[in-house]
Amino acid sequence: MRRMLFLILFELKKILNRKKALLFLLALNIVPLVASLALIVAYVKFKGFGFGEVQFSVLHEIVKGLFTAHFKLFAFIAPFFLALVVGDSFSTELSRGYMKMLLLTPVRRWQVITAKTLAIMLFLLLAVCLGGFFLQADLLVARSLTQASGVLPANALPDALNIDISKPLYLVSTSSAFQLLVLTFVGNLMLIGFFIVFALFFESAILMSFTSLSALMGVHTFYLIASSLLNKIDVWYESAAKWCFTRHLDELFSVNTIETILENRGNLLTDNIFTAWQSSLGWAVLFYAIAVLLFSRRQILH
Amino acid sequence: MNAEMSAITVNRLCKNFGRKQVLKGLDFSVPLNTIAGFLGPNGAGKTTTMRMLLGLIPGIDGEITMLGQTMPGGRTIALEEIGAVVENPAFIESMSAYENLYWFGSLYKPLTDQRIFEVIEMVGLKEAARQRFGTFSTGMKQRLGVAFGILHRPKLLILDEPTSGMDPAGRVHMREILTRIHDEEKTSIFLSSHLLDEVQRLCNYVVIIDNGRCVKQGYVSELLSGHSEKWEIRVVDEDAAKTRELLAAMHEAVIDINQGPRGLVISLQTGKSAEVNSGLIKAGVRVVALIPLEASLEETFIKLTGNGVSVGGGA
Numbered sequence A: 001m002r003r004m005l006f007l008i009l010f011e012l013k014k015i016l017n018r019k020k021a022l023l024f025l026l027a028l029n030i031v032p033l034v035a036s037l038a039l040i041v042a043y044v045k046f047k048g049f050g051f052g053e054v055q056f057s058v059l060h061e062i063v064k065g066l067f068t069a070h071f072k073l074f075a076f077i078a079p080f081f082l083a084l085v086v087g088d089s090f091s092t093e094l095s096r097g098y099m100k101m102l103l104l105t106p107v108r109r110w111q112v113i114t115a116k117t118l119a120i121m122l123f124l125l126l127a128v129c130l131g132g133f134f135l136q137a138d139l140l141v142a143r144s145l146t147q148a149s150g151v152l153p154a155n156a157l158p159d160a161l162n163i164d165i166s167k168p169l170y171l172v173s174t175s176s177a178f179q180l181l182v183l184t185f186v187g188n189l190m191l192i193g194f195f196i197v198f199a200l201f202f203e204s205a206i207l208m209s210f211t212s213l214s215a216l217m218g219v220h221t222f223y224l225i226a227s228s229l230l231n232k233i234d235v236w237y238e239s240a241a242k243w244c245f246t247r248h249l250d251e252l253f254s255v256n257t258i259e260t261i262l263e264n265r266g267n268l269l270t271d272n273i274f275t276a277w278q279s280s281l282g283w284a285v286l287f288y289a290i291a292v293l294l295f296s297r298r299q300i301l302h
Numbered sequence B: 001m002n003a004e005m006s007a008i009t010v011n012r013l014c015k016n017f018g019r020k021q022v023l024k025g026l027d028f029s030v031p032l033n034t035i036a037g038f039l040g041p042n043g044a045g046k047t048t049t050m051r052m053l054l055g056l057i058p059g060i061d062g063e064i065t066m067l068g069q070t071m072p073g074g075r076t077i078a079l080e081e082i083g084a085v086v087e088n089p090a091f092i093e094s095m096s097a098y099e100n101l102y103w104f105g106s107l108y109k110p111l112t113d114q115r116i117f118e119v120i121e122m123v124g125l126k127e128a129a130r131q132r133f134g135t136f137s138t139g140m141k142q143r144l145g146v147a148f149g150i151l152h153r154p155k156l157l158i159l160d161e162p163t164s165g166m167d168p169a170g171r172v173h174m175r176e177i178l179t180r181i182h183d184e185e186k187t188s189i190f191l192s193s194h195l196l197d198e199v200q201r202l203c204n205y206v207v208i209i210d211n212g213r214c215v216k217q218g219y220v221s222e223l224l225s226g227h228s229e230k231w232e233i234r235v236v237d238e239d240a241a242k243t244r245e246l247l248a249a250m251h252e253a254v255i256d257i258n259q260g261p262r263g264l265v266i267s268l269q270t271g272k273s274a275e276v277n278s279g280l281i282k283a284g285v286r287v288v289a290l291i292p293l294e295a296s297l298e299e300t301f302i303k304l305t306g307n308g309v310s311v312g313g314g315a
Helices: A002-017 A019-028 A030-048 A056-096 A098-104 A109-148 A174-199 A205-233 A235-242 A245-252 A255-262 A271-297 B046-053 B075-079 B097-105 B113-122 B138-150 B168-184 B196-202 B220-224 B237-249 B273-282 B296-305
Strands: B006-017 B020-031 B035-039 B061-066 B082-085 B156-160 B188-193 B205-210 B213-219 B229-235 B254-259 B264-268 B287-293
Touching (some): A030 A109, A056 A098, A056 A109, A056 A174, A056 A255, A174 A255, A174 A271, A245 A271, B020 B046, B035 B168, B035 B196, B046 B156, B097 B138, B113 B138, B113 B168, B138 B168, B213 B296, B229 B237, B273 B287
Antiparallel strands (some): B205 B213
16 A cells, blocks of 8 residues: 555656646646636726726626636646656656666556556546636735725725625635536546547557547547437437547537536436536546556556 | 475476477476576577566466475466566666656565665665666666675576676676675575676586576586686796697697697696696796686587577677
């Protein structure tokens, strides 16, 4: 157990040690980074045009929109970076011989795969939380800006105009945040599993990313084109498509799903969200099992 | 566990790469408390055997027992007592020697900083402890590999060509380090090499394989006894012809006489050198030097592996 924990930490350290990791963090958090800038610009512009004070509720809407955009963009570009990170953790380590050194110690092969997966998940969690915290900070800044502005001191007037009480100060409730994390976790677990299976066949991270992403897009395009045609032939195809790999990626990360959860209109157990993350979990387990099976038979010759 | 437990026992080990049969029923065993050399021409299957011992190649056809544990079931338990480096040690380039040892070594068992620095000092890398691994020379990399192997005080250290790519001074240093590890930490060492003189100087046990089979194994002293010794005799130039005649007459001691570059090279029955020397001196030959040529293991090796051509490799 202690060895396993240590292995996870070691993998996380290796990921963070790479220069790519910094790029990854920046790219995934581009929305929050731009958001804070946009917020200030918007505030100054509105004021400059003589609209007077901007209500907090307006800024709140902006930040909230950005938060949804952050999630959507994160879901959209994460696979590209995930492929690279997985490629580095497996393909590059196999070709450079790090994997050999790792397997000379008394760790088991499934432990290596599990530790690497968990380390990548932790890294992803760090990335998504960074953006979330950034946007939350934006919201707090927005509030203090709108509060502090005005000709009169903020406490001199009842500032019901400035602060829209109906708007909560926090972007997400704890339960929505938790649910979004579960969705992100499951969706990305499936993707990581998918990439690991590919990574075990390639010794170049770039080649592996290219191939696996092409495969992913191919499957997805097929699903988009074929499913609408096929379900005209037989309803059976519709139910089959329900368990399709990319369909659930799509559903898990769609703006609809995210908004439903953010606005507390639904939760993890709502029908279409439930099937989506349930089948994603199924796929994740399948990919993980294939990866462990392949890896335990793999000859380490570098 | 009995007292006569061997460090490594291999029975009927086979391995194919595609259609090529690399190991064809390999059998050998290495006793504990030895420095054992694993010899063989290039392509004989040394590295493959080591990879199979350590589980880097899964799916064993045959039997492997290490420190009383049967592979692959007992791999994890056995590896806790084994330190190993196969081929070139591949540590993480962007991390320092200390960090690499800390992170990789802690996968064996928790380590203290004191132990890490003790090991770093033992292999002579004290000055480079905080230096990035990527900037290391070949010799330093190999030494760090050995350091990684002994961090957790294993009972058995398995090394694959620990001196490959090193200069002569580096090889001497490596031999000193390995001898020290064997003496101070009571670690058995199993190392593969095709540098015969090195194995002869360092090891007290050898396993010689060729073409996927074990052709000879045993203690070096046993292997060499009963075999002829080679000596080079240098005499004052005027006495050369006379020496040759005298030697030719000593049938019971001298097996063979050849002209070497700077003197005569003779093969003697083991232990007859003193007799030959005194015979020459009594006859009035001014012997300048009598130099032992320690090529015996090489001869044994070439004789056993059949051809001398494939031996040259990295020598």
